Amino acid sequence: MSGRFEIRVSGRLSDRTRAAFPGLTVEEVPAETVLSGWSRDADEVHTVLDRIQALGLELVSLLQVPEPPEG
Amino acid sequence: MAHVRRSRTGLPPLPPEHVRRRDVEARLARGADRDLVLVSAPPGFGKTSVLASWIGDDDAPDTAWVTLEPEDRDPRRLWSAVLAALTALPAVPPSHRLHRLVVSRSVMAPEFLADLTEALASLPTPVRLVLDDVQHVTDPLSVHGLEVLLRDASPGLRLVLAGRRDPPLPLPRLRLDERLVEVRAEQLQFSPAESAALLSACGIDLDDAQVAVLHERTGGWVAGLRLAALSLREHPDPARFLDGFSGDERPVADYLVDEVLAGLSEPHREVLRRTSVAARVPAGLAARLAGREDAAELLDDLARDTGLVxxxxxxxxxxxxxxxxRTHLVADLGRRGPTLVADREAVAARWWSEQGDPVRALRHAAMAGDGGLLADLVGRWAPWLAGRGEHDVLAAAIGRDPTDPRLATAAIHVRLARGEPVGPALRAARRAGPGVDTTFRDATERLLGCRVPRPAAGHPPADPSLAAHVHLGRGSAALGDDDAPGARAELEAALALAHRHGLDVLVQRAHALLAVALWAEGDVPGARETAGRALAAGVSTPAVAPWTAAARAVEAHAALLAGDPARARATPGDAPVATVRFALRCAHGGAAFDLGHRAVGLLELQAARAELGGDPVPAALTAVAALLEHRAALALGHRTAATAVAAWLAGRCPDSPATALVRARTAAAAGDHAAARAALAPLLTRRPQPTPDALDVEAWLLESRGRLAREDRPGARTAARHAADLAAPLDALRPFAHADTAVRALLVDELAAGAPRAGFVARALAAGATSPAGTGLSGREHDVLIRLPSLESLDEIAGALDVSINTVKTHVRALYGKLGVTTRRDAVLVAHEQGLLG
Known part of the structure; x- marks a missing residue:
């Protein structure tokens, strides 16, 4: 599935942990961090989710916005 | 592939400060007799420890434990490890069939899973299989394997799966059927009391309120608690640490990793950062990655002093x-410089290549994103990887639609192994610029039957894998040039190298092509056996591969010659190469004819020739095809059709023995025995040569018929015997099935017990069996019938059966009536043709 995705993890990420997500936009909101970007397929989102797990971060939510049809 | 590291298949050791989780273990114990125990939680929740503690207690003798790794996405690697762990169990008797199972090195056969399941289901006592880090099982075949085990291996097997995600299994159904016990993050979280026990076991002295703060902040996440303990152990002011921790907005892991790293000296931190790109780091790689000789010493310090390593x-x-x-360290390395991670990956890739481990080398090279390095490594290792069947590793390294000629050559092999079209990869491979070594590409092109302008001869390269490919390519090219002896020499060389170096994919290809060479040289039994090896289960490759289809064609023609047309008819006829397709269609046509569908057979043979058009085919195949079609046309009385195929043969192979035989057949069919004799003369005076059509056998059978026509019975008998002697080593029964009835009747005399050719002649006469179950004989009639081929008189037969001579005569009359014959000789012949003897 291609399109924009937005992942929220709890807490404010250190510079080191932000560096684990090159290519994603990292924004801080109160008590959470929002990682957002574009994916070509579901595998790319899974790669990000795996990395979040591997870093020991706590996933709050995942939002996927399918690409609007061309035209 | 067969070697499985010991540390993967044993119960992992418990951490020194292990806290026993009685509640969780009790929950697991409730699942002891259920089909599936699932432990599913994110990293750091202590999945492995709790399972190891539970199992280590009392059940270890019947528990096989496998710790999975990313490489286990390759089903061969996964199931080899599973099999190794299972067969090491004391609960599996040494004689049990589980010990006879083998995972093929080249291709994972789906039958293996069925065999494994059956074997497990038949165990005398149940065993438990633990797959830890089951998230690494991603291949559809392996996932299917888990489903099959779960469905069919019970009660012999109980499965325990632990991983970061739920495996793709029908969990709701299992839950409903109460065949499942689940342990998840909420059960794995430490209770406040367990958190306190862990901290105390780690030697951390805190008061209850402080423990409560840690427990609250980590949420009972054991990895967090351990990291906190690590920081607190050396911390000058635990109260300040706890204040900082509880007031910080960073995620637990983030904060704690910072704290742990802050407690280390910079050289130690730097070594950790630089080695973090590899999950498992031998000392030699550590030195190379860290760029310092004392890297191992620094890591040993950390192992001894902190337990981190x-x-x-x-x-x-x-x-x-x-x-x-490690994940945090990689991120930290990336933060310090955009190319640092990629550079370390490239260093790791080169080091593993030097160690002769291309699988790891290519994975690191792909992570490095260095196209040149990747192409170098693929160029160096593709012959070995392709020969070993490591196509997934190659595919992952190559990516989609590569343009580099070395990558494109490797892509051809990936596509061949997967039965996909190779066209685009082939075109990309041919765009090699000057200075690129084209040895591997040339070998690959020759294997595919492409003409390569560069000379094929010369010394093969020193690398044995590449040399095996080169010999295979040359063998294939020699077959294309109709040089069967040359092909055989090259293919035997390829086979020897491939065997010695475990290149199972090349062994299969060499067997398939060698079968073709042997067949073309007339060694039909050898060809049949070799083709059988190429097609044996366990070495299956995509059926569409040209060499696999060629091996099937060899089997089909060998079956036809051996008087087994049903088998030839059943061979699948699809093939990607025109020559092989032609061979298969000819075998089908000949088989249809032999099975009694004569007109259908002739039409198919004619159609095969029409489809071939002007394409060249090897001389041996031309002769076989022409003789099959000519036989069918003559038998059906289609003179025009017979003339047409005779002309086609004469055009392609003028002055060949097959042309002479066709002339002799035509003359004999027209009753012109003088002309037949003249045509046969050159065939009978030369030294006989084995051919895939057993042409000499037929020539001598025709000679026998000619001599009968000239009333030279002794000469006819000698010729028929000669035909049998030529045919026996080739197992060539078909010429006898189509021989003239008078010649077949002559051969009945060879059936007498003890006669030197009796065994073969009996099979040769039975090869034309027309109605296997057509005649109903009484038991006594059959007793008499089986004695008729002997030289015994009816008196002697009566004596042997302990009945009167008149009884025997009655049985013989009844027999003759049922067989529609009037003489003892014809009775034996017809009995053979109907499959009543033999």
């Missing part, structure tokens, strides 16, 4: 870090 740095026990820490 595991392993001793040997090849069997490399250094390793908790995955959580």
């Amino acid at each position: 595991g392993g001793s740095g040997t090849a069997a026990d490399p250094y390793h870090l908790p995955e959580l820490l």
Whole structure:
């Protein structure tokens, strides 16, 4: 599935942990961090989710916005 | 592939400060007799420890434990490890069929899973199989394997799966059927009391309120608690640490990793950062990655002083870090410079290549994103990887639609192994610029039947894998040039190298092509056996591969010659190469004819020739095809059709023995025995040569018929015997099935017990069996019938059966009536043709 995705993890990420997500936009909101970007397929989102797990971060939510049809 | 590291298949050791989780273990114990125990939680929740503690207690003798790794996405690697762990169990008797199972090195056969399941289901006592880190099982075949085990291996097997995600199994159904016990993060979280016990076991002295703060902040997440303990152990002011921790907005892991790293000296931190790109780091790789000779010493310090680093740095026990820490370290390395991670990956790739481990080398090279390095490594290792069947590793390294000629050549092999079209990869491979070594590409093109302008001869390369490909390519090219002896020499060389170096994919290809060479040289039994090896289960490759289809064509023609047309008819007829398709269609047509569908057979043979058009085919195949079609046309009385195929043969192979035989057949069919004799003369005076059509056998059978026509019975008998002697080593029964009835009747005399040719002649006469179950004989009639081929008189037969001579005569009359014959000789012949004897 291609399109924009937005992942929220709890807490404010250190510079080191932000560096684990090159290519994603990292924004801080109160008590959470929002990682957002574009994916070509579901595998790319899974790669990000795996990395979040591997870093020991706590996933709050995942939002996927399918690409609007061309035209 | 067969070698499975010991540390993968044993119960993992418990951490020194292990806290026993009685509640969780009790929950697991409730699942002891259920089909599936599932432990599913994110990293750091202590999945492995709790399982190891539960199992280590009392059940270890019947528990096989396999710790999975990313490489286990390759089903061969996964199931080899599973099999190794299972067969090591004391609960599996040494004689049990489980010990006879083998995972093929080249291709994972789906039958293996069925065999494994059946074997497990038949175990005398149940065993338990633990797959830890089951998230690495991603291949559809392996996932299917888990489903099959779960469905069919019970009650012999109980499965325990632990991983970061739920495996793709029908969990709701299993839950409903109460065949499942689940342990998840909420059960794995430490209780406040367990958190206190862990901290105390780690030697951390805190008051209840302080423990409560830690427990609250980590949420009972054991990895967090351990990291906190690590920081607190050396911390000058625990109260300040706890204040900082509870007031910080960073995620637990983030904060704690910072704290742990802050407690280390910069050289130690730097070594950890630079080695973090590899999950398992032997000492030699550590030195290379860190760029300092004392890297191993620094890692040993950390192992001894902090317990952060595991392993001793040997090849069997490399250094390793908790995955959580390693992931943070990689991120930290990336933060310090945009190319630092990629550079370390490239260093690791080169080091593993030097160690002769291309699988790891290519994975690191792909992570490095260095196209040149990747192409170098693929160029160096593709012959070995393709020969070993490591196509997934190659595919992952190559990516989609590569343009580099070395990558494109490797892509051809990936596509061949997967039965996909190779066109685009072939075109990309041909765009090699000057200075690129084209040895592997040339070998690959020759294997595919492409003409390569460069000379094929010369010394093969020193690398044995590449040399095996080169010999295979040359063998294939020699077959294309109709040089069967030359092909055989090259293919035997390829086979020897492939065997010695475990290149199972090349062994299969060499067998398939060698079968073709042997067949073309007339060694039909050898060809049949060799083709059988190429087609044996366990070495299956995509059926559409040209060499596999060629081996099937050899089997089909060998079956036809051996008087087994049903088998030839059943061979699948699809083939990607025109020559092989032609061979298969000819075998089908000949088989249809032999099975009694004569007109259908002739039409198919004619159609095969029409489809071939002007394409060249080897002389041996031309002769076989022409003789099959000519036989069918003559038998059906289609003179025009017979003339047409005779002309086609004469045009392609003028002055060949097959042309002479066709002339002799035509003359004999027209009753012109003088002309037939003249045509046969050159065939009978030369030294007989084995051919895939057993042409000499037929020539001598025709000679026998000619001599009968000239009333030279002794000469006819000698000729028929000669035909049998030529045919026996080739197992060539078909010419006898189509021989003239008078010649077949003559051969009945050879059936007498003890006669030198009796065994073969009996089979030769039965090969034309027309109605196997057509005649109903009484038991006594059959007793008499089986004695008729002997030289015994009816008196002697009566004596042997302990009945009167008149009884025997009655049986013989009844027999003759049922067989529609009037003489003892014809009775034996017809009995053979109907499959009543033999």
